[in-house]
Amino acid sequence: MHLRQPAVAGRFYTDVPADLRAEVESFLKQGAALPASALAAGDAAHLAGLMLPHAGHVYSGRVIGATLAHVRLPRTVFLLCPNHTGLGTPLSVWPAGAWQTPLGPVPVDGEMARLLCEADEDFSADVMGHVREHSIEVLLPFLQVCAGDAPLHVVPVCVGTGQAPVLRTAGQRLARVLERCRSRDGRRPLLLVSSDMNHYEDQRTTLRKDDLALDAALKGDADALLATVAREGISMCGAAPLALAFYALHAWAPDAAVRATLVMHETSAAVSHDTGHVVGYAGLRIFSC
Template sequence: MQVRTPAVAGMFYPKTSQELKSSIKNCFLHKYGPGKLPPSPDDEKIIGVICPHAGYEYSGPIAANSYYAISSQRPELVIIIGPNHWGIGRNVATMKEGVWRTPLGDIEVDAENSIEINKICKSIELDSFSHTRDHCLEVQLPMLQEIFSHKFKILPLILIDQSYNATREIGKAIAKIAKIKNTMIIGSSDFTHYEPNDFAHAQDKSLIEAVVSLDVDKFYKILQEKQVSACGYGAIASTMIACKELGATKAILNKYATSGDITGDKSSVVGYASIAFV
């Protein structure tokens, strides 16, 4: 069986299991995190969430808000969508089979549904190479392993093509899979990159307003008009489309902050948001 070994352990998050568990705990208890440890007592059905994907010291507390929100769910399958930062491999790619390894253990790829989503949407190709170097999906996995004690599988999707047309197809394909299996959807994206803190807050506020209104057309319009440098905009849009197809009627901003809010260096920051679709 093919093993997708960690690409960013020791960089984006600790490489030993003990240090990693401690780091995740600190993210949950951080002042920008939920301030408490999972599981959540709230069993409201959440269809999907948006999570950041920077190093845990920067974005981990914001991501922890999304993971706390879904911690009482028991999905069989977690579909994770993110941007291909390296631009390698296919325009849109999943994996046919294998496991993703983290310092906390292995998570199996849902081979059956990877093949199925490729049949539903031919632009989603089966290509392991596309996934070899990127961090955007990998950093979600230890969080998932910590909040879920039950066994689950993943369907990883990584995007070079984040266009409006592509994300509509991808989102609808994700929804078809989610209708046949108990599924959680995670859209992996950071928001504004390397701008002054106040500017990042203003840019991201506009884009988040489109997300929470579930308006994909408005989302792309603001993205283009304001030139918001959100790296995983296609992952956000795909998640929005899939969740709407699955009956989401609202989106909730759980937490927003920048790396500057967290570290104190506000000269050049990256924005992070935790958003849940219900």
């Protein structure tokens, strides 16, 4: 059994289970009270994905809580994250077992992970891309609390390539697996993208660059997103995972419109009060209808 141990517990978030649960519940409660977090029944039926930030909870927890508030998680969540370490393969899929958090283990959907690796040569069963990567780990406690007693399984994918042709083909293959998952479970699985926005520039520059990237993201346009971050020098670490999600959703339902809504957007300055060097955090809900 592949049991992935926490790599950043005690640093990005508390490793004390009771404190962690209370922290996550507080962020979710705060988020649920925000008008922007409301999710109409009609929209909920078409919810296909989310984008959440992955900084330490003290910085990103407000955005995560607002974006996850009112969302009912399906049995299986496909987690697409960037590769900050350079380890592993271009599209590293954690193949089986579970991911341990201070709140307990989160089982991997081994069947869907296997199908994903069989679907495309670019997806490969590989744990090295994940062992030191923080960008899925920091989100799992939120998913655990949101799921409550309902079953929750994940398919972790670490994206280490930003090449549009590779991501487009991979998205087509991912779409087939998403449909297999929907047929098995009787409900659409969720794509969850882990990404921060622009990094380590001043507040004004970061907000401007974030807005450029978000404009493409809100349209569900993978090509425009990748082109924009490259052209404008936007250090959005999860642009490739988000593009992969958009490619997959367009391939999964070619006649559907893919769009996103912005739930919350702020920077690290909201906590640090340092406007000279900030990181942007945005929460998106992605719909296919």
